[in-house]
Amino acid sequence: MEIVKKISNCKDCIYRSWAFKNLTDDELKLINEKKVEKFYRKGENIYLEGESIHSFLYLQNGLVKLYKTESNNKEHIISIAKPKDFIGLLSIFSNQNHNYSISAIEDSVICFVDLDLIKTFIKTNGDFAIDFFEKISKLSDSIIKTRIDINTRQLRGRIAYILLFFAQNIYNSENFSLPVSRKEIAELIDMSTENVIRVLSEFRKDGLIQIEGKNIEINNIDRLQKIYDLG
Amino acid sequence: MEIVKKISNCKDCIYRSWAFKNLTDDELKLINEKKVEKFYRKGENIYLEGESIHSFLYLQNGLVKLYKTESNNKEHIISIAKPKDFIGLLSIFSNQNHNYSISAIEDSVICFVDLDLIKTFIKTNGDFAIDFFEKISKLSDSIIKTRIDINTRQLRGRIAYILLFFAQNIYNSENFSLPVSRKEIAELIDMSTENVIRVLSEFRKDGLIQIEGKNIEINNIDRLQKIYDLG
DNA sequence: TATCATTAATGACATATATCATTAAATAAC
């Protein structure tokens, strides 16, 4: 991890309009002075379960996973955050320590915003509080919705989900390179690695997708959508 | 459903100390004037998916379920709220309409607090905003944690979870009457009704619990906990 | 390049879970 030169000013940040649009120039200046942008290579940890919470994390670029290491040392991925997403769960506002870990699944730039400062602005700037709250509430609910969508489906539906997720939510293309291993897909959608591979092969044999290593091309997105819809 | 006489004043409400402790007497008076307490019999709907959102709901008494009706008309229970819980998901702050339905699984008293008023206080009372935010963030995260805890376990672990949940979280007793049918348990922990019944019978045969209809008595909570821990 | 380690792929098999069918018990409706 390396700290990115502080060339970027929050005032010009394209993400300002997302969650920080209600801050005054002065408030934004305070954020700017205290924020740190860090660059992480694919595979690097951003923080680990148990570490104390100081910052609100904002993904500027790349892709990260939120995960938990179970008692049997298996990892379970809770969600994947994409640019413009707040990273983590809401309990950063009530907990002392992180309950989950975060690592980069693609080269990523993360903006660390001082959490106390955010809390101060929640207290002192009502419009910011409301808007900020709305934004991160949505994200939290979408994690719940996704977990349910995944777990009420069987394997084919889950694989269809993950393919549609990357194609439609992350890469905006039916031709993309998987940022995660088959094992990580398994950890994300609660199935065994072997079955992830098997179902992907099955989809390939059925002509739904083409696979070449990490490269995926979706040939028939409608049928994939139908497989997802039917579960 | 019947509207409860407005004898109770928020000022004296035992729940004031939970989420509304930072409101001034005047603010609380406004809440009090606009709030409505309603009584629902077991089985009654509080609201249905698609209805528009006007209130922040607070469970005073009883037990309610948050659920979704799937396209195949099956129901899926997302969570069960107990007294002192905020009912619903955070997106009431960003959505126009409810994404889920809520109904009473025990006779319940629900306090409907005007949502716009809450938003006003978030804007104008910083201490309230922070505290309120912390409280409902916790609830949202605990739903995510629970969904993961359930779905990473197999059937025996899930049934152990639900028994421990009612004994430890809801009734504070190892002897309680199930407020839900076997079918509802199935809808809550993602398994078939038959297998809910089967595993319960198995636990009975193994001497872990006693069952008489809806009445459950836990005989060996340690072994139940172990079954839960091992998954 | 050669070696090692990790990831991917596939088959055979074991296990977990769902589905279907049937009966009994409990509740609700009349």
Next chain:
DNA sequence: GTTATTTAATGATATATGTCATTAATGATA
């Protein structure tokens, strides 16, 4: 109370999914 309807219980069976073993492919390391 009697009848209808829902809920609970259980066995038999089908299906879905996980596990183990093996090999191939890929990527990392020296």
